[in-house]
Structure formats: C-alpha cells, structure tokens
Amino acid sequence: MLVLTAVPTFLVLLILIGLFIRARPILAQKPFFSLFFSSAWSPLKGDFGLLPFIMGTLWVTFVSLVLAVPISLLTAVYLSEYAPLSVREFTKPIIDLLAGLPSVIYGVWGVLLVVPLVGRVIAPLFGVTSSGYTILAGGIVLAIMIFPTIISVSLEVFSSIPYPMREASLSLGATKWETVHHVVLKKGLQGIIAAIVLGLSRAFGETMAVLMVVGNIPRLPGSVFDGGYPLPALIANNYGEMMSVPLYDAALMLAAAVLLLVVLFFNVLARLILVRVERRAA
Amino acid sequence: MSHPSSLHWLRRRKLKEGIFRVLMAASVLVVIGCLALIMGTIIWKGLPAMNLSMITQTPKGGYYLGREGGILNAIVGSLYLASGATVLAILFSLPVVLYINVYAQKRSRLASLTRFSLDVLWGIPSIVYGAFGFIIMIFFGLRSSLLAGILAVGLLEFPIMSRAADEVIRMVPNELLEASYSLGATRLETALKVVVRQCLPGLLTAVLIAFGRGIGDAASVLFTAGFTDRIPTSLFQPAATLPLAIFFQLGTPFPEVQQRAYASAAILTVLILVISLLARGLGKRYTRHIIK
Amino acid sequence: MKRLLGGMITFAFISMLAVSVPPPAQELSGTITLSGAWALYPMAVKWGEEFRKLHPKVRVDVQAGGAGKGIADALAGVVDLGMVSREIHPIEVEKGAFAIAVVKDGVVPTISAKNPLLDRILSSGLKKEAFIAVWITETAKTWGDALGTADKTALHVYTRSDACGAAETWAAFLEKRQEDLKGIGVYGDPGLAEAVRRDTLGIGFNNINYAYDAKTLKPLPGIMILPIDLDGSGKIEPAESVYQDRDAITAAIAQGVYPSPPARDLYLVSKGRPQAPLQVEFLRWVLGEGQKFVAETGYIGLSPEKLADGRRKIEGR
Numbered sequence: 089m090l091v092l093t094a095v096p097t098f099l100v101l102l103i104l105i106g107l108f109i110r111a112r113p114i115l116a117q118k119p120f121f122s123l124f125f126s127s128a129w130s131p132l133k134g135d136f137g138l139l140p141f142i143m144g145t146l147w148v149t150f151v152s153l154v155l156a157v158p159i160s161l162l163t164a165v166y167l168s169e170y171a172p173l174s175v176r177e178f179t180k181p182i183i184d185l186l187a188g189l190p191s192v193i194y195g196v197w198g199v200l201l202v203v204p205l206v207g208r209v210i211a212p213l214f215g216v217t218s219s220g221y222t223i224l225a226g227g228i229v230l231a232i233m234i235f236p237t238i239i240s241v242s243l244e245v246f247s248s249i250p251y252p253m254r255e256a257s258l259s260l261g262a263t264k265w266e267t268v269h270h271v272v273l274k275k276g277l278q279g280i281i282a283a284i285v286l287g288l289s290r291a292f293g294e295t296m297a298v299l300m301v302v303g304n305i306p307r308l309p310g311s312v313f314d315g316g317y318p319l320p321a322l323i324a325n326n327y328g329e330m331m332s333v334p335l336y337d338a339a340l341m342l343a344a345a346v347l348l349l350v351v352l353f354f355n356v357l358a359r360l361i362l363v364r365v366e367r368r369a370a
Numbered sequence: 371m372s373h374p375s376s377l378h379w380l381r382r383r384k385l386k387e388g389i390f391r392v393l394m395a396a397s398v399l400v401v402i403g404c405l406a407l408i409m410g411t412i413i414w415k416g417l418p419a420m421n422l423s424m425i426t427q428t429p430k431g432g433y434y435l436g437r438e439g440g441i442l443n444a445i446v447g448s449l450y451l452a453s454g455a456t457v458l459a460i461l462f463s464l465p466v467v468l469y470i471n472v473y474a475q476k477r478s479r480l481a482s483l484t485r486f487s488l489d490v491l492w493g494i495p496s497i498v499y500g501a502f503g504f505i506i507m508i509f510f511g512l513r514s515s516l517l518a519g520i521l522a523v524g525l526l527e528f529p530i531m532s533r534a535a536d537e538v539i540r541m542v543p544n545e546l547l548e549a550s551y552s553l554g555a556t557r558l559e560t561a562l563k564v565v566v567r568q569c570l571p572g573l574l575t576a577v578l579i580a581f582g583r584g585i586g587d588a589a590s591v592l593f594t595a596g597f598t599d600r601i602p603t604s605l606f607q608p609a610a611t612l613p614l615a616i617f618f619q620l621g622t623p624f625p626e627v628q629q630r631a632y633a634s635a636a637i638l639t640v641l642i643l644v645i646s647l648l649a650r651g652l653g654k655r656y657t658r659h660i661i662k
Numbered sequence: 663m664k665r666l667l668g669g670m671i672t673f674a675f676i677s678m679l680a681v682s683v684p685p686p687a688q689e690l691s692g693t694i695t696l697s698g699a700w701a702l703y704p705m706a707v708k709w710g711e712e713f714r715k716l717h718p719k720v721r722v723d724v725q726a727g728g729a730g731k732g733i734a735d736a737l738a739g740v741v742d743l744g745m746v747s748r749e750i751h752p753i754e755v756e757k758g759a760f761a762i763a764v765v766k767d768g769v770v771p772t773i774s775a776k777n778p779l780l781d782r783i784l785s786s787g788l789k790k791e792a793f794i795a796v797w798i799t800e801t802a803k804t805w806g807d808a809l810g811t812a813d814k815t816a817l818h819v820y821t822r823s824d825a826c827g828a829a830e831t832w833a834a835f836l837e838k839r840q841e842d843l844k845g846i847g848v849y850g851d852p853g854l855a856e857a858v859r860r861d862t863l864g865i866g867f868n869n870i871n872y873a874y875d876a877k878t879l880k881p882l883p884g885i886m887i888l889p890i891d892l893d894g895s896g897k898i899e900p901a902e903s904v905y906q907d908r909d910a911i912t913a914a915i916a917q918g919v920y921p922s923p924p925a926r927d928l929y930l931v932s933k934g935r936p937q938a939p940l941q942v943e944f945l946r947w948v949l950g951e952g953q954k955f956v957a958e959t960g961y962i963g964l965s966p967e968k969l970a971d972g973r974r975k976i977e978g979r
Contacts, residue, residue: 093469093480095462096487096532099525103494103502110505132839162390162397170394179398181646182405187579188642189408190586192613193635196620197408199853200415204860219818219861221846232404239401244537265387289493295589304823304847315846320495321823324589325849327501329730329825334753344498351493355486507740514695514725514740596695596741597725608695608723618726621700621850623872623882628852 100352107345114338123342129306136339138346140306144223144316145350147309148298149291151227156234156291157284163235164242169254169268187236195300198229203301206313216313221303223316229297234287241286245279246272278361285358289351295320319343412639416632424633429599439599441634444615445641446601451519451609452585456531458524459580463532471539472547472561485536491529497589499526504593514596516609522590531580538572539565571652578649582642588613612638691719692940698725698732698745699827700851701869702928705765706745708959709952713944720940729827733759736931742941744931747827747869749834760936761929762972764948766962768870768915768925769832770905771888772855772881776862778815779805780886787889787898794836796865797821797843805863810896820857820866823847827926832867835923859884867924871960874908881905892921908960916962927964935978945976 108115114123118136122128126137167176206228207220249272257267273280303315304325323340427440470481503522512518542565550560566573588611596608597618612634619631696706703726710722727735729747736744737757750761771793773783788796788808795802796819806813821843822829828851829840836843848857851872858866865888875882887905889898904914914920936942949964949972956963964972 090469090473092462092465093474093484095466096484096491096529099528100487100490103498106502106505107498130841132841159397159400162394163401166394166398170391171398179402181643181650182402184646184650185409185639185643186401186405188582188586188639188646190588190613190616190635190638190642192586192588192616193408193412193639196616196631196635197411199856200411201407207861217816219820219846219857219864221848221857232408235401235404263383263387265390266383286489286492289489293493293495293498295495295497299823300849300853304849305845317847320497323495323501324497325824325847326730327497327593327734329734333751344501347498348490348494352490355489355493359486504738504740508738512740514697514735592727593731596697596723598721598723600721600723607693608725614725621726621852622703623852623855624876 104345104348107341107348111338111342111345114335114342117335127308131333131336131339134335136335136342138319138339138343140308141317141319141322141343142346143308144302145292145318145320145347147223147312147316148226148230148302148318149288151223151312152230152234152291153284153288155227155231156238156287159231160235160238160283160287161242161280164239164246165268165272167239168243168246169264169272183236183239186232187240191233191294191297194229194233194297198225198297198301202228211313214313216311218313219303221301221315222313223302223309224312226298226302226316226318227312229301230291230294233294233297234290237290238283238287241283242276242280245276245283248279249275281358281361285354288354292347292351292354293320295324299324319347409639412632412635415629416634416636419626419629419633420636424630425637428601441610441612441615441630441637443599443601444610444612444634445637447516447595447598447609448585448612448638450602451516451523451591451595451611452581454516454520454605455523455527455584456577456581458520459527459531459584460577462528463535463576467532467535467539468561468565471536471542472557472565488529488532488536492533494529495589496526496587499523500590500593503590507594513606514594514608515606516595516602517605519591519595519609519611520605522594523584523587526587526590527580527584530583531576534576534579535569535573538569538576541572542568571654574652575649578645578652582645585611585645586613586638586642588617592617612641690717690940690943692938693721693723694743694941694944695723695741696725696732696743696745696930697727697735697741698931699729699747699928700726701729701747701767701827701871702732702745702765702930704871705928705956705959705961708955709948712952712955713947716947720944722944728824729830730825733931736933739933742932742936742938743945746929746931748830748926750929750931754931758933759931760934760975761931762945762949762975763927763964763968764930764972765928765953765956766915766922766925766964767928767960768911768920768922768962769828769835769867770870770873770911770924771832771890772858772866772868772873772885773888774858774860774862774864775881775884775886777886778862779809779813782809782811783888784886785898786896787891787902789891789894789896790836793890797833797845798836798838800844808865816863818861818864819845820854820861820864821845821847822851822854823849826851827928828867828869831923831926834926835921855882855885870908870911874911874960876960879908881907887911890920892919912957912960912962925962927968928961936976942976946973949973949976 123136123138125139127139128135128137167179202225203220206222206225207218211218253271254267257271298318299321304317305315306317309316322343424440426442428443429439470484474481499522507518547560550564591611591614595611597610597614598608602609616631616634619627706724710724714720732744732746733754735741750759792808796808802808805815805817829843833840833843848854851869854866855868855872858864873881881887889905892902904910915925949969953963
C-alpha cells in the first residue's frame, strides 16, 4: 500500500518529465525569451511565441472567476444558511447535473446562445462590434462550468462550522447576514480559498467548451471582446498536425508542460495561503 | 430609548441584510436558470430526433449521413469504457486514500505530498491525459481500442475519485480508529472493515462522481478509444463513446443528423442524471451503517 | 503454324505468371479502420457500406476528427488508413506516409445570404488578390476594400481553428499555408458554415459537401457561395457562374474550370505500402468499382490516368 501511495506523486513527476523530454528539442533550439515572451506564432516559419496563449488562458480564467466566485459563494451561503430544506434538496441535484454535463454540451450551447448574446447584446451595450466569439463568451461558459465546483465545496465547508458559533453571534444581536459575514465566511475562509483554487484548476484545464466559443485568434487580447486562444485549445486544435511540422510537437508538449506548471503554481500558492490562514486562526 | 444613531445603524444593517438577500436569491436563480437554459436548448433541439430506436439500435449504414439506426453502440461503448476506467481508478484510489488516512500520521509529509499531487493531477486538463494515453498506446503498440480508452479515462478518474474519497475518509474521527485498535484489530482490518463501512455512502458517491465525469469526457477518448458502429466484443477493438458520437453527429453537414446530436446529448444528460440520483439514493440507503 | 502455337503457349504461360491469383472474394474478412478528414468522411462511409455488400465478413470502421488526426493516426500506426484532405508534406512522406489519391472535391468561399451587399457581390465576385487582402494581409477591412468600391460596411473574416485540409487548401489557393489565414477561428466545417450564416457581414469557406445541402443540392439555407472572379474582369461571366448547385460546381471542377486549388485531391494514407490483402483489396476496389459511387455522394471522380497511377503505386510498380 505504501508503494501505491507513491503513485500520485510519481505520476505528476512522470507526466511533467515526459512532457519536458518531448519538449526538449524546441527548448534546445529556440531562445527562452522567444518562446515565452514573444507573441509571434507561425510554426511553419519557426516562430513559437507562446505568450498569446498564456495570456489567453489567463484572461479567460480571470473572467470566469470574476463571474463565478460571487455568484457561487452567494448561492452557497443562501443554500447553507437561508434556504428551507425543500429548496436545498431541490437545488442539490441541479448542481450535480451542472457538474456532470459534458463539456461538448456546454460548447454546443455556448455557440448557440452565449456567442450571439455577447455579439448582439452585450458588445453593443459597450459600443463595441464583435462577432461574439470572444474571451467574454469563453469566460461565461467557463463560469457556468465551475459553479458546481465552488458551490459544492463551499457548502461542505459551511456545514462543517458548528452551529453554536452562529447561535452565539445571533444571540449577540447580529443580523443573519452579519453572522454569515463574520462567523461563517471568516471561519470558512480557508475552505473557500480551496474551493476557488479548485474552480480555477477546472477552468484552466477545460478544453472543448472554450475552444468552440473563444475565437481562436493567436494574438494578445486587448479586451474581453477580442478573440483569445487559451493553451488547451491550442493543443486540441493542432494535435493532429504535430507530426507534420518540425518542432510543432515539441512546442505543443511545451504548452502542455506550461499548463501543468501553472496548475502546480496555483496549488502551491493556495497551500501557502492556507497555511498562513491556519496559523493565524490557531 | 430613542437614540437616533442606533436606529440609523439598525436601519443600515437591515438594509445590508436586505440587499444581500436579494443578491443571493438572484445568484441562485442564475444557477438554476443556466441549467434550465442548457437543458431546455438541448431538449428543444433534440426532441424532433428522439425516438426509441435511438437507444435500441446501432447505426445502420450511413447513419451519419442521415439514415436509420441509433446510438446503442455509443451508449454501450461508453458504459463499458467508463466502467473499466472506474474499476481501474478504484484499484489505485482506495489503497492510496486508505493509506494516507489510516497508516500514515495525519500530518505526515507523505500524506501532504500525496494530497498535493492529487490536487495537481485533478487540475490537469483531460486533453493532456488523452495525449499521455496516446503516447502510452504507441509505446505498447496498442491500436485505437477500448483498452487504450480505459487507460486514459482511468488516469483522468483517478484524482477525481481519490479527492472525493479522501474528503470523506479524513472525516472519520480518531476515536473510531482507536476503538477498533483497542479491540485488537490490525490496521488493515480497521481500514477495510471499519473505515470503509463507515464511509460507504461517501465512497459510493466518489465512485459515481468519477464515473459520471469519465463517461462524459471527449478529449481523453478522442485519441485513444477510436470509434466504430459496432458494440465492441473485446478490449482490443475500438469503442464508440457518447461524447464523440455527439461530436461527430454535429460535424456532419446534415441538419437531421445534427438534431440527433442534440438527442444524443439529451440521452447522455439523462444517463448522468440517473447516476447522480443513484449516488444520492445509495448514499442515503447505506447511511444506516454509519456510527454517528 | 508451329510458331503460332508456340507463341500462344508462351503467351498463355506468361499471362499465367503475370496474373497474381487474388484470394476468392468470399475469404476476405477482418476490419479496416479509418480516421481523419471530415471532408472524406461521407465518401469513406459510403465506400465502407458498398464494400461490405461485396464482402460481408469485412468491417469498415470510420472515425472523423480532422485531416491532422488522420495523418497522425496513420503514421503512428493506430489506424489502417488516414483520410487526408490536403497535400501530403515532404516531412510526412519521410515519416512513412504512403498516400493514394482516391477522389476529388473542393473548397468554396461563402457569405451570408443576408449580406446587405449580396447582389453586388454575386455579380462581381472577388478576385484572388481581394481574397489575399482579406485573409492574408488583412488590408481589406471593409467590404468596399474587398470589392474595390468605396463602401464602408465592415468585413468579418472567419477561418478554421482546427488544423484541417479545407483551410490548408484554401490557403494554398492564396499561395500560403493555413497558419497565415487570419480571422476568427471556428471549430469544424459545420461550425464555420454556421458562423457565416449568422453573421451578415461574414466571409468564410467550406468544403463543397458542407456548403451545399445534400438533398436539394442547393447552397445551405442562409449561405451563398461567393463567386471567384477567375479572369479578373470585375464581373462574373456566365462561364464563371458555376455555383448554383452542387452538380454545377462538381462539373466545373471536373472540367478544370474551377481551379485546383481550391479544388483538391483527397488521399487515403497508410504507413508504408499496405501489405495486408484486405487493405490492398479495399484500396484497389476504391480506385476501381468504388468510383461508381463518387458522383452521387457529391464528389468528383479522378481521371483514369490518376487511378491507374494509384493502382500501380499500390502494387509497388
């Protein structure tokens, strides 16, 4: 059993090393700067600037978090603190269903509803013309996809806070919201952060749904109404061509390795924050 | 006592409460509304193509070009694949999660490192698992097959199942473990007979969550499982899967076939709904084994 | 007389040696797996069906996923034949790609049927230089720039996000490669058609089979085919007006009126020359009897010379 427990760590290292080995050709041939800080992407000419894709990933994820976190937290608070049992029992299967919907379906729905919404309704509101295939559309679809993650983890966190704490606050004359604010959210902060990081991870890795709505333009995005090109979409769109262009497969493996490193980075960050929060609470 | 400022503050606090109540209600409505919109769109677009033959027949010749048949090949293929992958994931998940909770110290570095690795694995996009599965496939000389798909999806399900199981198992109070040891049980016996029993509903939920995710994922099977119009009879044959069936039906130039894609999506959704209801139901049923 | 008899015997002897005895048709069994281009998908499915009618013990499994997947799968050996809807690159040949041209089709430029300048566009078409300005250099920002008028209506350019034969072929027409095509990348042929249908100011391109309705043979509802001004005259002459329905455009391609590119050969690719009798027989059949089904499925048959070339290539001659 001890041996098996080493498996997860082993796997992470294996995948990371495997990807870097496959990416070595391009790391050896191209200067580091041109790979990560250049926005020129023309594989046939030998330009492999990954910056637009890194920025695309960051933009889409950021938008989805901005949209998802408030809505998810408010929903979780409502379900945990305010809702009558019937509403809670009714909503839980709905959230499970949202979590279980495959990404192909989100993508299809995104093309049907979200892209026109952004192109014909939201963009004109801001005085911008847009086809709708934008970072905003990708962010909206992603946000809906990560609702269930953040909500369900937050719900678990809230339910682990003992009732007497809430009762103490209420008995001191606090309103329900103040109780939530000062007791539930404060005590649950580390769990909420964990929930958000989980949501972030899911958002980073989501491929199919986003690639159908995001516009796939390999340029640095200037606004949320521009098209973007996140890293997973790059890999999915071009996986087939890998064998056919020199260094392309190494570039895509590098992109996958970068994704893995970013996920690692955010997990480390979350751990550090959690440790500090724990220390403060102790 | 008519203290003007305290009344003023009270009103402000009540206002704050009111505002947040509205925001919360709005949020919940947004969440429910999104699901309703998505389901509604799928059903509306898929209904014209829905009929019994969709789930009882395999595609006859030219199905993707508009002729008769159904998606039984994809339904069965997906079930085989997700089941295989889930079993594979259980074989690796359960020992790992039991180990870090029963054998290792709660705060040990190994447990921390393993949990961290599981979190990272959880965040890896499914397409990377598909790509990794492709590399392994070529390494072992496998062709597009059910087995290759099971490997890739199993990799995907492993961290999902482990995380969910870990959440449940770490809740087991120490007293329970100590009570078991004090009765002379070994750690293995404690792990298998006490902990697993205690957490059975949660573990079942973990398994079913992973199963649901595995059956719905397209990116990991695209490069590994292949596709076919038949129901696979061996691990080394290609297998059709529901997400890919939807994908391919959407990719044809025929509107009737595209409609069938929506119907297939509805079928997949129903399947997932059944699984999640099953997860909740089984959870409640096995709660009687739990020691409160 | 003796010489004649001797000649006949020698002739019979030689012809017996020359004709390799194929296995009787009833003995063929097994599975052939194909994957790759959406463009070849309908044709491959049709061929699979018809082949099965002759050899009931044979299964033909066809998977789409794009031309890139087709070649990657074929070179990796995970599939028997890759369906590729573009020219094979030298680096792929080096890796072992063995390609047989099996059928022809084409890519056509598309616009929305609700384009405000529809009549003007249909009557004058666009020259190749205008297409280059739209997709490659991005100097055409408005419909006026593209048409050569002063019109200021915005132009929305679409291309394919997935590495695919259609985009590579369209780019070849513009003398570039797919990565040089600028515009909003939409996934898949139907996706691009849908995007152009919805955007009245949009311009895109599609495989013929995805631009025309398979039953009515007319352009898909909501889409119009943008005529190419081949002779640069600024007007679409009757000889250049070949887009009314699928039969018209396929005839134009067959006669060479519509240029190649954007018309192109479609290939089945294997890793190295196919050795298995089943694959060889399938390919031979595709190049022979299989060509009967090409027109009804919306494709263009290859010339007899090309077919003979293909047969020779399979046999290693």
